[in-house]
Amino acid sequence: MTQPPKSSAAPPAGAGAPTLPAVPPQPLPHQRAGAGVPAASPPPQPRRTAFAEGVDRLRAAATTEPGRLRIIGALLALLVVAFGAVTAWQTTDRAAAADDVLGRSQPLSSDAADIYRSLADANTAASSGFLAGGQETETSRDRYERGIRTAAEKLVRAAANSDADSPSAATIAELNRLLPEYKGLIERARTYNRQGFPVGGAYLRYANEKMQKEMLPAAERLYSTENRRLSADYGDAEPYPWAAIALGVLALAALAWAQYRSYQRTNRVLNHGLVAATAAATVALLWLVVGHSVARSNLGDSYDHGVRSLNVLHEARIASLKARGNENLTLVARGAETKKVGDETHDAYDFDFQKNMGALDKGLAEARRLADDKAGEQPVTAAVGNMAEWKKRHASAREQDENGNYQQALDMVIGGKGATVECFDGVDASLADALGHEENEFRQAAGDGRDAMTGLPVGAAVLAVLAAAGVLLGIGRRLSEYR
Amino acid sequence: MHARRLRVSLKGWGGVGAMAVVCALAVLFVLLLPLAPSHGGGKGGPDTGGPGATWGEQARAAEECTAPEKQTLSPSPADGPTIDEIKSREGEKRKLIVGVDQNSYRWGYRDPNSGGDAELEGFDIDLVHRIAEDILGDPDAVQFKAIPTDQRIPAIQDGRVDMVVRTMTINCARLQDVAFSAPYFRTGQQLLAPKSSPITGYNDTLADKEICTATGSTAFSTLEQDRKDGRLVASADLRTTVPNQLDCLVRLQLGEVDAVVTDGALAASQAAQDPTVQLKGDAFTTEYYGVAMKKDADDLVRRVNQILVEFRQDTEDGWQASYEQWLSATLGDDSAKSEPPAPQYLRKS
Incomplete structure (x- = not known):
């Protein structure tokens, strides 16, 4: 800032001749014509800031019409470009968030729900296999293997999409560690079962404990984390781009004022450049408001009719899986665990079964309320029917068990025709249908929402540049009248 | 402030209050003592008392309980209120409810390869069928309940089961809560x-x-x-x-x-x-398995003791046959070291 002045210091006479030519800024003394002394003699004026100089120059310019026009032109161009830039920036943000909703956070939240579901499914299948004894049926084995496979696949996908040090990543790592452990325990249980040793059952209990106490809670954590992320992405995509809209309105107002001013001074109605600029800015603003509103309403739809239904259905499906697991465990444990509620002693697993069924009931009612078309309602209605039948059959299976007819009770739960397994499978299949339908609806609405913002950032930028060019041309035309 | 008030109140009631507190504590202490877990089921010897043996109450309890396996009632085939209640169960419910284990290989377990049926089998289960046949006339009139080790006593006390036949050791601590039959197996x-x-x-x-x-x-x-x-x-x-x-x-x-x-x-x-x-190494204690029942089910205890006498005498289809079928493979052909001594019935009421 305040360096020893290079140009104004007196050159040491004779000395350092070669350095001299670089130093003296010749034009300066020339401009200050009249001061006949070459170089050094006037006392160096304190240098002023560029801003202050600029203000001075502006003040000087504002006294003449061309100067004023120049300032107005510059301000208008600046305003229009700022409007374009802010619009591009804000809509890019929102488009990216909408894209995340569609392509990242919703699939991830769905995946997390699938991880939970397939883990619970595998565990339920494993306990059914145990109930069936060494002769595990093919369906229960397939079901178990499918559950494990799905969980493993979705875990990889979730891992690829999570940030390295996020809580999701830690949960996924934990699940990844537990899954082979669990599988190992189940395989040991199967081997011992085939040899006829009851220690197989002990392994199954241990595996079940690991699933219930460590894996499912972790999967549930993952699901709620991903759901929170989904909500956050919705939160980023939906708010109106107020800054861009405000700048747009301001730019339009300024353009209108400039034209009014020009009309008053020249009595000419139209200035082509300014009119073009106004048109471009108006289109950009309209595009912004309409595009974003459409996107917003589509996204809102995708949330109300897609995500909310999906959440409710996922939860209902998980409740039905838990209920099935507890129904099996009631028979596996054979009265080993009890729970005291008030004065009454209940079988712990049957108590949980009733609770799960309550949750399923509520979930299905809610899903039916949220279903907005026939295709969405139909599978839910089917699930409700299956659930009612399940409850009925479960009650009679329980009665057999209470009466000590264990084998009959077992047949009524895992046997073929007329067993509760049919109802559970029915509920599960219907809910899978309903989930598929709602997923489609979500995709449609969210896709429409994202598409409504397609091109908006680029379009806004281009229009803003056009508008700025219009301003410059229009003002330039007026300026040329002063030459 | 507090201290002063305390001092003032002590002047009036201090003596009486302190005496009352000391009395209450003493009573509480005496009442709690028998609940303290007494150790060493069946080990006999003078070590059963433990360090607190000077208390008369506990010394007497320990004296009473040097041989818990003998603290049972003499056998009788007569029906009583407990057996009547079991017999009066109607229709499908006319079953003996028994707590068993389904995880003890060759004692009470479900063979996963038994061909899809869920029958429990083993030494304990044989005994249960025998008791059911004697009381209800049908060896299969049994409702099995699988019970974890630490739920055996609560299950009996809550009346969730009529009896527990589940490799359950007769010992002094458990005698406080349930009644045992005569021993039917020796182990350690x-x-x-x-x-x-x-x-x-x-x-x-x-x-x-x-x-x-x-x-x-x-x-x-x-x-x-x-x-x-x-x-x-x-x-x-x-x-x-x-x-x-x-x-x-x-x-x-x-x-x-x-x-x-x-x-x-x-x-x-x-x-x-x-x-x-x-x-x-060898077994480091000697213990006996017994059938556990509700503490006041005297008629049932006597009946089970009667059944056990017959079970052991029956050479065709009794204790020895069950031993050979289930246990000789794991415990050896010689059943002598597993046989309990001739039962003694020292409990009078």
């Missing part, structure tokens, strides 16, 4: 460890080792007491307890514990399921 605590393990038996090789026991089992209470009394090295880690003795084998195979302590009869069942583990 034994140590199970991998063949390659440096553990040689119930001795100092257990230093710094983790030992698994079932929650609420005699194994756990014995080890805990022994560690307190110095018969077990203090560094032995007893923290791993599981719902069922068989879960210990799982922990052992997974390397989470170094050894398992359970009844020799059950330890042998575990060893039979895994050829890489073995019993280490």
